[in-house]
Amino acid sequence: MGTAIQKKVRQFSATYLIKTVSECFEKIPDHRPNKCIIPFANFPKSAFAMMHQKCDSLLAFDEERLDEVCCHNLEKLYHIKDGIVPSDTRMREVVDPLDPAEHKTPFKKLLNIVQRNGALKGFEFKCGKLKDHYLLPVDGTGLFYSGTCRCDDCCIMNEGKKNEAYYHNILGGCIVHPKQKTVLPLAPEAICKQDGTKKNDCEKAAIRRFLAQVKHDHPQIKLVILLDGLETVVKVTDH
Numbered sequence: 001m002g003t004a005i006q007k008k009v010r011q012f013s014a015t016y017l018i019k020t021v022s023e024c025f026e027k028i029p030d031h032r033p034n035k036c037i038i039p040f041a042n043f044p045k046s047a048f049a050m051m052h053q054k055c056d057s058l059l060a061f062d063e064e065r066l067d068e069v070c071c072h073n074l075e076k077l078y079h080i081k082d083g084i085v086p087s088d089t090r091m092r093e094v095v096d097p098l099d100p101a102e103h104k105t106p107f108k109k110l111l112n113i114v115q116r117n118g119a120l121k122g123f124e125f126k127c128g129k130l131k132d133h134y135l136l137p138v139d140g141t142g143l144f145y146s147g148t149c150r151c152d153d154c155c156i157m158n159e160g161k162k163n164e165a166y167y168h169n170i171l172g173g174c175i176v177h178p179k180q181k182t183v184l185p186l187a188p189e190a191i192c193k194q195d196g197t198k199k200n201d202c203e204k205a206a207i208r209r210f211l212a213q214v215k216h217d218h219p220q221i222k223l224v225i226l227l228d229g230l231e232t233v234v235k236v237t238d239h
């Protein structure tokens with residue numbers, strides 16, 4: 001991958017990659033009933049900037065938006081129109097109802113850039129007769145857990161009991177290679193509360209959606225799916 005990156009510096013620069021992600025956010029439909037001063041795309045762009053800068057919290061990022069220089073930089077770096085960054089409250093109100101599927105496009109576009117510029121070749125895994133294949137480890141991970149705070153989409157643990165708790169899990173997968181330091185993440189799949197109450201059931205249901213999405217987005221890439229003991233019962237022969 002290193003050589004390909006050196007040859008195609010512009011396509012792999014942070015500026016180009018952030019611009020690609022920003023353009024995807026421009027295409028998310030505005031679900032707000034009334035016209036608002038803040039352009040809709042500024043919400044997902046601001047949320048992305050917050051995560052990309054690894055801000056400690058929404059509140060920490062909220063303080064930045066009051067700083068003129070920070071706003072100028074956010075406009076220039078993350079294409080946040082006129083540097084208008086929404087408050088943490090408005091950000092929650094507008095971003096929370098978005099379908100998580102709206103955030104999958106940037107993952108697809110970024111992998112397409114890697115593929116188009118020949119850098120994916122560096123991840124090709126060869127072992128015996130296995131050629132032209134890529135390794136895709138997949139596993140579930142926790143995003144949120146609380147004994148008190150919840151939303152309508154939270155999965156529920158110990159329902160109806162004294163120690164009832166709320167959580168969100170996600171299933172993620174990256175294309176990896178033993179000799180590459182970089183990994184190529186694919187769009188993760190949220191584990192929904194309808195997926196079941198047992199960890200095993202939840203991950204099995206989510207992985208079916210995850211693999212269907214991968215196949216839809218990247219039909220030409222031959223993958224070897226690497227799973228832990230929980231998910232190995234899932235039939236993956238389609239890949």
Ligand SMILES: [Zn+2]
Pocket residue numbers: 150151152153154155166167168
């Ligand atoms: Zn929730």
